[in-house]
Amino acid sequence: MIKLTQIKKSFGRNEVLKGIDLTVKKGEVVAILGPSGSGKTTLLRCINYLEKPSDGQITIDEFTVNYKRPDKKDIHTLRQKSAMVFQQYNLFKHKTALENVMEGLLIVKKLPKEKAREMSVELLDKVGLGNKLDAYPSELSGGQQQRVGIARALALNPEVILFDEPTSALDPELVGEVLGVIRKIAKEGITMIIVTHEMSFAQDVANHVVFMDGGVIVEEGKPSEIFNNPKEERTKQFFKRITPDGVYSI
């Protein structure tokens, strides 16, 4: 279980997160939706401390970190309990697909090389890249790179995988293959928090949908409730804009 309590973050005078409370149950897939600048990505990055929150507390699986004064060890543990899939893939460019996945296992988990290799091959197979083990990121398409990114996150066997707009940088044609992989691992019961603009995907995959705007959670609940029957005016407005019944209103 992951529990976020009163997460706050300011960039200078601009308060981006105004006290977020969120609970994610084990095995749950949470989709965070909202307009640009609503703080979705910042929230996600605060969870594994890539962004330094100004205040708040997080509990992952009985392990609690107070963001006000975390020590280095806390941050390290936090990062080991989570993994992230980035919008820009962020693969290690000087390493092959296989080495990208193995890196964390060898350096952080300190597994023997043979074992790490075996696990990594298996994972790359799972994301459909069993034939691209020795390809460098520059030789892979965006969709393939992102799938390596997902395998790299899976390898660490984290409590939660954080997806930061995993398909936003992809060609429309390649979005499907990445969403397919995410859908597949969602079924395995891995806890996931996904920031996305793919509404139908969120509706389909998520067990829980969070709608954010202006640094606060406006509304959260089951996908069916949020998508079909939102209570808050702001949420209604947002979904009306992006699903205008076949017509784009300008």
Add this chain to the structure above:
Amino acid sequence: MGEPFDISYVFEYLVKLLPTLKITLLIVVSSIVIGLGVGFIVALPQLYKIPILRRFSQVYLSFFRGTPILIQLFLFYYGLPEILKLVNLDVAKVPALYFVILTYALHSGAYMAEMIRAAVGAVDRGQVEAAYSVGMNGFQAFTRIVLPQAMAIAIPVFANLVIANLKDTSLAFSLGIMEMTGKSQTLAVMSRHFVETYISLAIIYFVISFGLEKLFHLLERKLLKHERRITTEVKEQQVKLGKTKRSLLGFGYSRGGRENEA
């Protein structure tokens, strides 16, 4: 002025100059090695934006990049002992060669620092975040992810710096060091075959620079193997052309400036 030109002297002097090559190379190698260390130390406050140290390294950089190497040699050789005398340290017996190496090391350190800063900055921040997100600490992220890529990026600049350093060592003769240029001065004055001596001298410098250029080029290709494969053959040709252009610039750089000051 001198004796009439005689090509046979060129070969004779080549042989006579070669033994002093080891002094030149000693200066180059030791000053580059020390310079790399210095460069790292100077670049760190800039990379990590450490408040006060950053100022210091900026002053260091402006001094060594803003004054001619010849003046720096004089300042260190004649000035440093005077300052050390004030704290009762007598360095009069220390051979001039050490002062020369120190000056060249600090001088190239400034350029190395800029090279390191630029190369590390060129590795995209996202990969560091990815390294953190898989649980690496800062040191692991730097040595495993940033450094290998930064090194590949820095190679062309590093090659230029080494070659520039090699040619700059020709100024060490002004402090009486018997490296190649120093030796050639003596040969020229004694035999009065000035042109022949300088031709042999130029040949040695050129051959070594050229060899280094090729060597670094190979090294760069090896380190950039992760980027090479995407380029089609046409693109690869363009890359090659780009490289030669860069190396020509490298040769031109010293010719235009510092050596003329001697």
